[in-house]
Amino acid sequence: MFQELSEKLDTVIRKLKGRGKLTEQNVSESMREIRRVLLEADVNYKIAKKFINEVEQKALGKQVLKSITPGQQIVKIIFDELTVLMGEKEVPIAFSNSIPSVIMLVGLQGSGKTTLAGKLGMFVRKKGRNPLLVAADIYRPAAIEQLKVVGRSANIQTFFEDTNDVLAICKHAAEHARKHMHDTIIIDTAGRLHIDEDMMSEAAAIKKTLDPAEILFVADGMTGQDAVNTAKIFLERVDFTGVVLTKMDGDARGGAALSIRAVTQKPIKFLSIGEKLDQLEAFHPDRMASRILGMGDVVTLVEKAQEAVDAEKAAKLEKKLRRQEFTLEDFFDQLQQIKKMGPLQDILGMIPGMQNKALKGLQVDERALVRIEAIISSMTRDERRNPHVINGSRRKRIAVGSGTSVQNVNQLLNQFNMMRKMIKSMKRGGGRKMAMPFGF
Numbered sequence: 001m002f003q004e005l006s007e008k009l010d011t012v013i014r015k016l017k018g019r020g021k022l023t024e025q026n027v028s029e030s031m032r033e034i035r036r037v038l039l040e041a042d043v044n045y046k047i048a049k050k051f052i053n054e055v056e057q058k059a060l061g062k063q064v065l066k067s068i069t070p071g072q073q074i075v076k077i078i079f080d081e082l083t084v085l086m087g088e089k090e091v092p093i094a095f096s097n098s099i100p101s102v103i104m105l106v107g108l109q110g111s112g113k114t115t116l117a118g119k120l121g122m123f124v125r126k127k128g129r130n131p132l133l134v135a136a137d138i139y140r141p142a143a144i145e146q147l148k149v150v151g152r153s154a155n156i157q158t159f160f161e162d163t164n165d166v167l168a169i170c171k172h173a174a175e176h177a178r179k180h181m182h183d184t185i186i187i188d189t190a191g192r193l194h195i196d197e198d199m200m201s202e203a204a205a206i207k208k209t210l211d212p213a214e215i216l217f218v219a220d221g222m223t224g225q226d227a228v229n230t231a232k233i234f235l236e237r238v239d240f241t242g243v244v245l246t247k248m249d250g251d252a253r254g255g256a257a258l259s260i261r262a263v264t265q266k267p268i269k270f271l272s273i274g275e276k277l278d279q280l281e282a283f284h285p286d287r288m289a290s291r292i293l294g295m296g297d298v299v300t301l302v303e304k305a306q307e308a309v310d311a312e313k314a315a316k317l318e319k320k321l322r323r324q325e326f327t328l329e330d331f332f333d334q335l336q337q338i339k340k341m342g343p344l345q346d347i348l349g350m351i352p353g354m355q356n357k358a359l360k361g362l363q364v365d366e367r368a369l370v371r372i373e374a375i376i377s378s379m380t381r382d383e384r385r386n387p388h389v390i391n392g393s394r395r396k397r398i399a400v401g402s403g404t405s406v407q408n409v410n411q412l413l414n415q416f417n418m419m420r421k422m423i424k425s426m427k428r429g430g431g432r433k434m435a436m437p438f439g440f
């Protein structure tokens with residue numbers, strides 16, 4: 001995410017930190033460079049200017065320049081200001097006391113509303129709620145069917161009606177929800193190619209009918225300032241409560257994320273980071289700032305791991321590790337858990353120091369994981385539990401069975417043995433740390 005922005009900021013900051021002594025002049029020079037980087041990332045120019053002024057004032061004020069580590073202090077100032085720019089604190093999704101609590105999605109065509117409906121459904125279900133998706137896009141012929149498909153794959157019910165009265169659908173959906181214990185309804189509205197009067201008045205009418213706890217403006221994050229400008233118009237007409245930026249897995253430059261809060265005064269609540277239904281992240285301004293500055297996002301990483309790792313399995317595994325019974329079968333299980341955390345490239349980007357330069361040369365080979373899976377799958381149960389029985393002829397058989405080479409099989413077994421040794425030495429140290437294969 002925002003790789004180019006991160007890299008360019010990193011270059012400026014390195015230069016700044018590299019100087020033993022800072023003067024007003026070279027601070028100003030760096031500020032001009034940062035301003036240019038922000039503009040290149042498609043940040044609104046007024047916001048970029050204001051941002052730079054704030055940072056510069058703080059950097060030149062107080063005792064920053066005279067301190068022993070002026071560069072680092074300026075990085076801290078930039079981090080703080082970036083955090084403020086994106087909203088300072090996380091604003092969680094709100095629910096009403098009345099039932100159902102309504103979440104309404106608005107935005108231009110193709111911004112990702114329908115996909116988001118499914119993602120949010122899964123998100124609120126994890127919070128213990130019982131969501132219902134509502135098909136309120138009656139214009140595009142396939143829209144209802146698309147929402148139903150999304151609903152099915154998320155295992156969430158979809159409410160739809162064969163009528164062209166959107167307000168009736170909304171009312172009936174709320175009644176249906178009350179009757180069937182759905183405490184949250186998510187309204188998927190129609191998007192249009194451009195902002196037009198019909199779309200705005202329909203959104204305003206749905207808002208009046210349902211009094212939503214949340215109206216989320218869904219914007220394609222790749223469109224930068226266009227998204228911000230569209231947001232302004234939606235704000236005037238439907239006054240939304242929060243923003244969701246989608247397609248942040250693509251090469252979004254960061255302009256929308258860095259400007260939309262300051263322009264609309266509405267919080268970014270989520271980032272959508274892929275087409276799959278679990279690719280949704282709650283938005284935390286401070287975590288995003290540290291990711292942009294290449295300081296990693298350890299908290300999100302840990303959260304992802306916690307979500308993915310089945311607690312019971314983890315406890316069992318730990319026991320096995322302690323008893324030195326860790327086998328290839330367990331190893332296979334671990335791989336599945338890691339895969340659940342999402343693409344490796346994303347995960348690595350959250351580890352401090354792994355951004356930018358470090359990652360550039362490092363192509364994460366997801367196929368390696370697939371290969372390992374194939375190899376372990378081709379082993380017998382006995383082989384997985386007692387890898388030492390895997391002799392030369394067995395290695396050949398496994399290689400053929402998994403469509404790999406004997407060399408691949410050897411490699412895996414060597415790595416596995418190394419890992420076992422590592423675990424052993426860790427145990428001797430008395431630590432209770434969990435081991436992840438291959439140093440993850």
Ligand SMILES: Nc1nc2c(ncn2[C@@H]2O[C@H](COP(=O)(O)OP(=O)(O)OP(=O)(O)O)[C@@H](O)[C@H]2O)c(=O)[nH]1
Nearest residue numbers: 109110111112113114115191246247272273274275
């Ligand atoms: N890469 C990526 N693609 C996304 C994301 N969110 C949605 N998409 C894709 O974007 C396309 C449009 O998404 P929809 O959910 O249909 O958008 P919509 O706002 O409902 O569109 P309309 O109903 O036509 O207004 C689909 O192909 C989605 O798979 C995301 O976060 N990342």
Ligand SMILES: [Mg+2]
Nearest residue numbers: 113114137143
């Ligand atoms: Mg749609």
